Amino acid sequence: VRIAVAEDSPIFRQGLIASLEDLGHEVVGAVGHAEQVLALVARRRPDLLVLDLRMPPTCTTEGLRLAPVVRARHPWVGVLVFSQDPSLTYAASLHDSGHAFMGFLLKDTVLDLDTLDGYLRRVQAGERVVDEALTLPAVRRRGEQGALSALTPRERDVLALMAQGRSDNGIAEALHLSVATVCTHTQNVFRKLGVPRDAASNRRVSAILHYLQSRAAI
């Protein structure tokens, strides 16, 4: 996979490039400033852009702003946003744009290169991805209380995978179920949680994330 890296910290950037190369990918370019990203993507035409959330000039949420722009201008480029902040808000915010080929990962994913490689390939395959380290605590914790107590354990497994951005096919694969069964489960989850039905399309991830983050926010 041809990968471009946008990351302002040189030490992390070097480590990441080396790791990606170890995984057998080709790093076609690396920049450290948000304003250089679009030029890099346009020039190098990578398959995948690994984008840091906080970059100069403001070091706030450059990644969230850039990702949909890159996706809109270069539909063949997948975007993976790395964040150090364990914030469902950021994850939901990224997927609000509804684009496929996008993922939101916590930076410590890089500590396990096999997991990282899995996420890279899922994004490149056109999935919407959210780091499970971010969604699992929310699903598990919610499961203990009123909000998610209506779900069966199986439906909760399905919800956890939906929150990570898996499609019905992906869930079926992961849980060794038929797609039709998964489809029934996902419908049940939407109905029981009261998440709007139209969220079952390309904004399903962001709807689920918003739900997990706070019912008041939906």
Added chain:
Amino acid sequence: VHIIKNNDIPARPLPEALLVLGSALTVVDAYLAIRWSTRTPWYRVNEIIQMSAWLAVGYFACRLPRRRTIGLLMMGFGLVLAGNAPVALGTPPGLAAQIAQPVGDVLFGLQLPVAATIFLAYPGGVIKDWLDRAYLAVAYVLGFSVGIALSVAADQDQVWRVNAVLSLITVVAGLLLVVRRARRSSRRERRIFRFPLAGLLIAVLVFAAWQGGFLVPLRGPTVELMQVASVIALPITFLLGLVRQMSDEAGVARLIRDLRHTPVDRLESALAGLLDDPELRLIMPAGGEPAGPPPVPAGRHVDVIGDPGTPLALLVRDRGLCDEPTLMGATREAVRFVLDNNHLRASLQLRTDEVTATSRRLVNAGDAARRRIEQDIHDGVQQRLLAAGMALSRLRRKLAVNEELAVLLAAAEGELTSAFTDLRDLSHGIHPAVLTTHGLSAALADLIARIPAPVRPDLAPDLPRLPPDVEATAYFLVCEALANVMKHAHAQHVDVRTRWAEGQLLISVTDDGCGGAVAAAGITGLHDRVAAVGGAIRLVSPRGRGTTVEARLPCG
């Protein structure tokens, strides 16, 4: 600056002496009126009432503060009348007649000048105007001449005719002077003069009718009745004028009471009303600059309030109020009190504002420091830990490791991952980036989704972005409250609520745990923080019935 003198009644017994003398003469006159007089009963009653009225009113005036001089003049007029009365009433022939006749005649001539003196000296007892003085000098000379002429003249009728003309001229000239004085008087001076002027009008009408009687015979009960009226009216109206002034001074207490609670911006109008001086101006130095002496219009007087070097204010008011030093002294004190009070309040408010602003600056500085530390951790040590972790991960993949080495590597990676997540949580706790980028609701929602506590969020959907210090205060308040719940409360549920109402952020964290919480160090620290942004915090924790932490943060 006026020095208020103590207006005690003088101890000198002159009024008493005059009263004794006057009373004695009145008794003699009454005896003559009853036993010897051939005059009409009206005339006799008039004479006695007139002298008694002036003596009594004059004596009473002497007892008023600062009215001794005018009182003595009024008593003097009573004495003149009493001394003249024997001639007018008629005396038994002999020695009494021989003494009474010339004394009475001379005193008769002095009646008009003394009366004029009272008018022109009223109410202060002092005549300052040169024209008034000249007029009086002429009046006294003429009066005295008439008196002497009457006492020595063979043909008294001739003198009476001359006297009638001179009296008329004297009265008219006196009236003109009174009118002139009224025109020059300030509003308040005219007000005090109103009563005697009314009395004077009556007296002049009657006097004209009476004097007219010598030129053209005009007699009858109407004139007699009018004369009685005038006899009583004149001294009474003089007294009323003086008493009116006294009642003004009695209003001093009310004035001070009213002024004490008057806001500074309404002080001028309040003073104008209380002192009955619509043109009164209270000039306050603007911006600490002492006001220069203002132009003083005619009939006005300037009082300096406070230290003359650095006056609090200048009071431009009716000159006539100078005649009431007690009233003005009290007024000055009251105004000074109000202005001093206002200055103190203002400086106290300023100090309080400064303290509040300082605390808020400190809170903001603290928040800025937290943001900087978070940024530094994010950019520095976190990246290094991640780089180290990646190196280990790559190492594991590259080395064909034996089992023992694999265990060691896995342990090292585990430690490193834990170190990274600990550091991430610590840095997030110092300052969550999402609070800066997405605001309070998002930060609270993230917090609630992350922590292992049974929280039911109920966050205001309409919450706008608030000042950073308010958002941070609210966020850390909820953090602290939730941390306490998790540590101590053993709660089944915690409700976190935010509401946005009328520019105020309301936050509450309520659990159904064991209650009985006392304000711990964490909450006390928050108390100061909340106070610094001008808010209030409340902890309610009855034993066995849960705990509620409530805060109200203004965002004006």
